[in-house]
Amino acid sequence: MSHHQGDYMADEYKMEDVDDLDEEFHDREMGGPESEVDVYDYLNSKTADTCSAQARRGKDIQGIPWERLTITREKYRQTRVEQYKNYENIPRSGDGSAKECKVTKKGGLFYEFKHNARSVKSTILHFQLRNLVWATSKHDVYLMSHFSVIHWSSLTCNMSEVLNVSGHVAPCEKHPGSLLEGFTQTQVSTLAVKDKLLVAGGFQGELICKYLDRPGVSFCSRITYDDNAITNAIEIYASSSGAVHFIASSNDCGVRDFDMEDFQLSKHFHFPWPVNHTSLSPDGKLLIIVGDNPNGMLVDSKTGKTVMPLCGHLDYSFASAWNPDGVTFATGNQDKTCRIWDARYLSKSVAVLKGNLGAIRSIRYTSDGRFMAMAEPADFVHVYDVKNGYEKKQEIDFFGEVSGICFSPDTESLFIGVWDRTYGSLMEYNRCRNYAYLDSLI
Template structure:
């Protein structure tokens, strides 16, 4: 993962030259500013009538949406650790057919303001039901209910956070002004990782924070990803760090049960459904499939041209995917790991988040900005739905029942939470059920 000094400024949300302005009228400019900054929510009904899903008033701008989309694709700078990795992919790889329509727009919520602290880490949005979403907004973990339209703060890291429970190895003095780099919320457990190797754990049905620790005191110790999963012995979670370590914890006693070390910084890991294998990717062209019991490599994953930042397992336990800064998501089959079964190319940049639906029918893939692709696994990933908007993506999440897809949008003017709902095709007789 890139050092802090390498972090560049993001592409602007809208270039000023595209706004309608009248040099002779200050009032027009002020009206335009108010118009751009006081955008309201967008409902599904409004979108069907032609309103932009983000509320962008294209009719008031000096550029059409189509022209700005073209300009954005041409000018967006994809971050690469290996020079020209994306260009090589563009020459060798074609995009899959568009036209899938698996999730439909439901609502764009402007009250929710997702944020990002590190441009390479985009796993900061988690849906625990089709109505409940947790995400980062500045120093706060917030909860949004799309049912009640209520926004509430769950945990604030701007001040002092310390554990209220006593567990062996817990840092009783806690943390102050923790910068959160990654987040996971699942099965009533919240785990947040920080820039200095911090881990903070909270049971959602208990008051206070249950556990705090520093996984490492190395200079470059950022927590790049966390994953929560169920094992036969109970709930566990795994943290991947820039110190080349992967640590597994028991989520009930918060004890370290495994610590695996790798030759390069680990950017993302995910546990297979049977908890026997771990997909591991990081600051190396090749990924690894490792034994979850001893951390030994079972197989290398060869094909990506840059560093990887995303992994995910299909519920069948045979298929998994990796996302890379070469602008591809590659899908692998356990039965033959010599080459991926699918190479899926993005529009703008790196693949930074991947989510499979619980029923295994879909795979959602997020680029750094503007695009989320939903692939049909039944169609062998050859058909996709392209969700198109403007803004950096803080994270994506499918609800456990697959009914909702949430997308966090980070932007100076149009920050919001996009909500899509699963499309269903009901037959005539279904209307009686």
């Protein structure tokens, strides 16, 4: 992945000749407040949230006051699509991928808008990494906000800090190999939460492990002292024996498997290029490996040996996910596509799905395998009907960078983290159900 940690806005979000919504909002909606604090206080009040009833009455889901602006939503959308600069490591990869893409019917309604929480601000620290939002239940979401990991309850609309990495973080348990001196001012590059375990990865190879039902931090490790040490992705899983493990993908070309029973490194595989994302198959036998190479690979999870290369993408990949059926999986790339693969026939992908603006940086399947969501760097999340061959999709459209997406484990909720100076928030969608008896009451 790119080593540039600088301003990803300059790389991927260059908008030209457009009225700045941020300035428009401050000038018109707020009468030019006297200080940044006024703006911050206003934006963080719950009155700025949007609920489903308000959205049904026509309120913008993000609370953008279009009626007071000099540009319509439709015109602003058109301008952003036309002027968006997609980041590419291989020039014109997005143009080259277009001809293979599947024609998908829009207009699906699989998840409906429920709530937009403006008080929940998710942060992006690297423009290529977008997996900073995780759900552990229908109502419990964990996300990165500045130097904190925040727990948000959509049931109570309450927010609490579960990990602060702005100062000094050190483990309060002793385990062999754990860095007892800990870390200072960790910049979190990736995050994973499953059941009661939270694992955060950093820009200098840091790993911080915390159990949500225990005080303090359990384990700290620096997986590499390589100059190119960004931890790009983390996946937590249960092994066949039931032990909790996690896999860390790193810019130093390594993929490491940690056993959390004894907090020990159990496997370390090395690849020819930086690994941006790894996904373990539901049966635990295969790993999808994608990174700074147009070709990904499927490897044996025990040996790290290549089973089959994945050829077709035209740029670097940053996302992958297995369908819970264990047969098909998806990869997301800077060539603006998500490819669907069948593990039984790997000579070519079985479908190529295209984004509107840019790279596919995050992919999630529902636990029942019915839907797949893929996120672009900004403005669009696409939800596909997997059971019907990706023929139909729902396009969720908004304004702002996507910091991450996740489905709740019970498939009932979809959460989208949005980063924007003014309209940053956490959006919640609920799965549509055909409850005929409820419809008859309305």
